[in-house]
Amino acid sequence: MKPYWSPYAVGVGLGLTLLTTYVLMGFGLGASGAFTHVAAHLEGAVSPARAQANSYIAGYLEAGRLWAQWVVVEMAGVVVGGFLGAWSAGRLGWRFEKGSRIGWGRRLLFAFVGGATVGFASRVAQGCTSGLALSGSAVLSPGAWAFTLAFMTGGFVTARIVRRAWR
């Protein structure tokens, strides 16, 4: 198993990737938008009338086919890239990450609640750690910087409360 690369080298590489994205596309990298597109299309498939009645969801459906959405294709690339990174470093394997003091049920419950919370919050803020904290901060968007500082504050405070659950 190869060791992780230097975080500074990875950061510079990530910055060049982001710079290339801005040069080619005129906008930055994203993540949560892809999940919103998928969620909108799921609602559109299961309950079309309800989806059309919601202007927020309908707006996503009007963008057209799921696989024609830039951020959806980009996120598919992220999955492939993550797989290639793990595979070429000898890190590929089936495992759940878990602290030693928490049971499986609680571990998965926390993961689900945390994931749902992140999804909800990304719609409140209109972005996540990719679209706002990374891409927005690089173009000096004031809201993105406020988001980044709030993200770190929220994580820091919540970690103090839940840390005993996993240690």
Place this chain on the structure above:
Amino acid sequence: MSWPLSLEGPPALLAGLGLGVAFGFLLERGGLGDPKKLLGLFYLEDFTMFKVMFAAIATAAAGIGGLSALGLMDLGALAIQPTYLWPMIVGGLVLGAGFALGGY
């Protein structure tokens, strides 16, 4: 002022796929596929996420500024995230809490 190219259609999607692969590959190689490293900052034990994020932000910001100073990049044509201050502060707080809850 020929940049950004603002690609559309199939070339845009192809670029998105390639950029996404690079994004995912670098995140994994940097250790950010590991939730313990991802959340280490919140426990003040592992600053990988902080170093990666800020090196990336500084590199991209310097690159965009440099290209603009050279007259190659039209900053006015970039999609800058509009600021909705309170939603972004509240969303950021809750998103950070969600990260910590998701945990490991």
